[in-house]
Amino acid sequence: xxxxxxxxxxxxxxxxxxxxxxxxxxxxxxxxxxxxxxxxxxxxxxxxxxxxxxxxxxxxxxxxxxxxxxxxxxxxxxxxxxxxxxxxxxxxxxxxxxxxxxxxxxxxxxxxxxxxxxxxxxxxxxxxxxxxxxxxxxxxxxxxxxxxxxxxxxxxxxxxxxxxxxxxxxxxxxxxxxxxxxxxxxxxxxxxxxxxxxxxxxxxxxxxxxxxxxxxxxxxxxxxxxxxxxxxxxxxxxxxxxxxxxxxxxxxxxxxxxxxxxxxxxxxxxxxxxxxxxxxxxxxxxxxxxxxxxxxxxxxxxxxxxxxxxxxxxxxxxxxxxxxxxxxxxxxxxxxxxxxxxxxxxxxxxxxxxxxxxxxxxxxxxxxxxxxxxxxxxxxxxxxxxxxxxxxxxxxxxxxxxxxxxxxxxxxxxxxxxxxxxxx
Amino acid sequence: xxxxxxxxxxxxxxxxxxxxxxxxxxxxxxxxxxxxxxxxxxxxxxxxxxxxxxxxxxxxxxxxxxxxxxxxxxxxxxxxxxxxxxxxxxxxxxxxxxxxxxxxxxxxxxxxxxxxxx
Numbered sequence: 001x002x003x004x005x006x007x008x009x010x011x012x013x014x015x016x017x018x019x020x021x022x023x024x025x026x027x028x029x030x031x032x033x034x035x036x037x038x039x040x041x042x043x044x045x046x047x048x049x050x051x052x053x054x055x056x057x058x059x060x061x062x063x064x065x066x067x068x069x070x071x072x073x074x075x076x077x078x079x080x081x082x083x084x085x086x087x088x089x090x091x092x093x094x095x096x097x098x099x100x101x102x103x104x105x106x107x108x109x110x111x112x113x114x115x116x117x118x119x120x121x122x123x124x125x126x127x128x129x130x131x132x133x134x135x136x137x138x139x140x141x142x143x144x145x146x147x148x149x150x151x152x153x154x155x156x157x158x159x160x161x162x163x164x165x166x167x168x169x170x171x172x173x174x175x176x177x178x179x180x181x182x183x184x185x186x187x188x189x190x191x192x193x194x195x196x197x198x199x200x201x202x203x204x205x206x207x208x209x210x211x212x213x214x215x216x217x218x219x220x221x222x223x224x225x226x227x228x229x230x231x232x233x234x235x236x237x238x239x240x241x242x243x244x245x246x247x248x249x250x251x252x253x254x255x256x257x258x259x260x261x262x263x264x265x266x267x268x269x270x271x272x273x274x275x276x277x278x279x280x281x282x283x284x285x286x287x288x289x290x291x292x293x294x295x296x297x298x299x300x301x302x303x304x305x306x307x308x309x310x311x312x313x314x315x316x317x318x319x320x321x322x323x324x325x326x327x328x329x330x331x332x333x334x335x336x337x338x339x340x341x342x343x344x345x346x347x348x349x350x351x352x353x354x355x356x357x358x359x360x361x362x363x364x365x366x367x368x369x370x371x372x373x374x375x376x377x378x379x380x381x382x383x384x385x386x387x388x389x390x391x392x393x394x395x396x397x398x399x400x401x402x403x404x405x406x407x408x409x410x411x412x413x414x415x416x417x418x419x420x421x422x423x424x
Numbered sequence: 425x426x427x428x429x430x431x432x433x434x435x436x437x438x439x440x441x442x443x444x445x446x447x448x449x450x451x452x453x454x455x456x457x458x459x460x461x462x463x464x465x466x467x468x469x470x471x472x473x474x475x476x477x478x479x480x481x482x483x484x485x486x487x488x489x490x491x492x493x494x495x496x497x498x499x500x501x502x503x504x505x506x507x508x509x510x511x512x513x514x515x516x517x518x519x520x521x522x523x524x525x526x527x528x529x530x531x532x533x534x535x536x537x538x539x540x541x542x
Contacts, residue, residue: 331479338475342468354469357528359476359520373516377523391523396514403514409488410480410516417482417489 031057033348036117036127038107038286040064042071042330043318044133045095045422046337047344052098054345061101061125063117067091069423072191073330074415075160079168080201081209082368088160094424110290112311129344131306132292132299133318133337134284135159136190136328139297142280143185144255153258154277157198158190170274171202176210178273181263183253185280186220188298190319190328193225193374195278197364200230202276203238204367216270217244218263219251225327226364226374226394233366283320290314298322303380304355305347306340315340325387326378331360331414334421355381357388363411370404371411474532476520497537504529 035051037044040062048062069090077083092102103125109118110130117125138156140147146154155167171180180202184195199217206213215238224230234242245251255264256277263270282288282297292299292308299316301308303323306315317340318333326332335358343353358378363371377391395407481492492500507513507521508529521529 334479335476338478339472342472342475346468351468354472356469356472357476357524359479359523361480361516361520375516375519377520388523391519391521393519399514406488407516413484413487413489414480416484416487417478417480420482421478 030055030345030349033128034059034061034126035129035131035344035348036061036063036125037131037133038063038110038117039133039135039284039318040066040069040092040095040102041133041135041318041333042418042422043333043337043340044131045069045092046334047131047133047317047341048095048100049098049422049424050338050341051345052095052100054341055348056099058348059101060099061103062092062095063103063105063107063119063125064092065104065106065120067104070160070164071330071415071419072158072160072194073418075157075164076194076198076201077365077368078160078164079157079171079198080205080368081168081172082201085161085165088164090419090423092423098424107286108289110286110314112291112314115313128313129348130290130314131340131344132284132287132290132314132316132320133333134287134316134320136281136283136319137285139280139282143183143253143277145257146277146279150256150258150277153261154256154275156277156279158194158278158281167274167276171205172209174210174213174273177212178210179271180206180213180215180274180276181270181272182215182217182276182278183256183263184217184219184221184224184278187224188324188328189278189281191362192327192329193230193362193364195219196224196226196230197366198276199242199244200233200238200364200366201368203234203242206241207238211241213241213273215242216272217242217251218253218265218270219244219246220253222246222248225362226372228397229372229394230364230366232397233370233372237367283316287316287320292316294322296322302383303385304383305343305353306336307343309383315344323385325376326358326360326385327362327376329360329362330418331362334418335360337422355379358385361414363407363414365408365411366404369408370401371408372404373407373410470531470535473528474535477532477536480516492536495537497534500537501530501533504533 037048052060071088078085096102105119107117108120115127155163157163157167202215250265250267253263261272283293283299287293287299292310294300299320300322301316308314308316317336319328346353360376363373365371372395374394375392377388379386480489483491485491507517
């Protein structure tokens with residue numbers, strides 16, 4: 001050892017724990033604690049892995065009914081015929097091998113008083129700390145005509161899997177000359193740049209395979225993530241294949257009809273050959289059941305500890321949270337999963353939690369080989385998220401293809417890293 | 425270091441790492457692990473501030489995103505600071521680095537290079 005041991009070195013003495021570089025620690029209280037995590041997406045899977053590596057002697061249980069997770073990031077490329085769905089699929093074997101108990105049930109109830117979770121087989125799990133990573137659910141009928149049966153005809157493809165394939169297959173089955181309609185709900189929703197990346201990828205597909213077809217985006221938002229970059233890309237690559245309508249251009253959809261394949265705005269009935277309805281959203285169902293949602297349908301949290309401001313000993317991470325200016329992204333969920341794991345490990349060991357600096361990076365493809373990015377840097381002091389002034393922002397406008405291609409390569413590497421971080 | 429010292433006061437816990445070897449903060453100047461049951465500072469603040477890095481960077485060498493544990497702490501810090509200080513820079517790392525103080529950059533760089541020793 002050539003360097004002298006600094007105070008920081010102390011924390012890495014002991015066992016090295018692999019890629020995450022975490023130091024296991026334990027106290028009497030921590031080893032007896034029961035930690036339950038509901039939801040095995042980017043947030044919950046990361047939290048489970050991180051906690052088990054940090055607290056090897058503590059019982060960590062992950063409740064997730066699906067044996068395979070299908071990732072949303074990069075699923076737009078599947079829709080555009082550029083990627084196989086198998087590349088989006090991840091199992092829980094890696095997490096299980098670490099010693100996390102996987103319970104393949106749906107969590108149906110949470111009792112914050114008795115600190116128990118009720119599962120779909122009527123069994124219960126007791127917890128000392130509960131982490132909810134419930135993702136999103138859809139507000140059925142909030143957009144008139146979009147009920148539980150509508151996605152069979154009008155796919156949302158906003159939870160990846162069968163819906164992703166359905167939208168892809170509908171696009172592939174469409175005759176050339178067809179009209180594709182995409183409706184975008186008012187923010188907030190999962191993956192703020194997601195609709196616009198999807199539009200780019202669909203327009204690319206139409207331009208390449210169905211050149212007399214067109215995509216019409218009906219948007220409830222006047223402004224959106226990476227807006228100048230997307231608009232620049234659309235003008236350059238898809239002037240004949242993509243039309244974006246803002247609310248002031250009659251873009252706000254008030255009703256859809258699955259049987260008529262029609263979107264209704266204030267002034268127009270727009271008949272589609274394929275319609276992708278991105279529905280209005282709220283936190284995943286279990287969040288409301290647990291009493292951690294407010295009137296917005298999302299979950300207010302203490303940004304320093306990720307603990308619900310509505311229920312003690314329940315932490316919430318990922319898309320379900322009110323974390324603005326942090327976006328509802330896989331990167332955010334993964335980072336929040338790590339930080340929430342540190343928080344829970346500290347709290348059950350009777351240690352304080354300090355605020356920190358957080359970053360988010362989201363890449364979006366604009367063509368099959370080029371991408372753009374947005375970055376944010378945040379603080380979580382005093383229970384609130386805030387932007388760090390002078391940092392963050394989007395890729396440069398009018399950049400060379402070389403820069404856009406480099407960001408596409410970075411995006412592909414990012415996907416490998418983030419899925420490995422979450423699922424091992 | 426602001427956050428580090430806060431955590432050293434706050435996060436003194438009995439460590440029971442797999443090696444069963446722990447050191448007390450007072451033994452740190454000795455430069456070697458000392459077998460002891462003294463409280464150990466567990467500095468999760470450094471892990472927290474470095475947690476964003478592993479959202480993109482892994483140990484894979486064939487990545488478009490460099491493996492940070494292949495750099496020395498000094499090298500990492502120099503590069504990270506350069507991103508921070510190039511006011512015309514537009515890459516993702518330029519945009520990220522501007523959000524961190526030189527002290528934070530030092531802390532992260534030393535921590536990630538320490539990891540590479542494991």
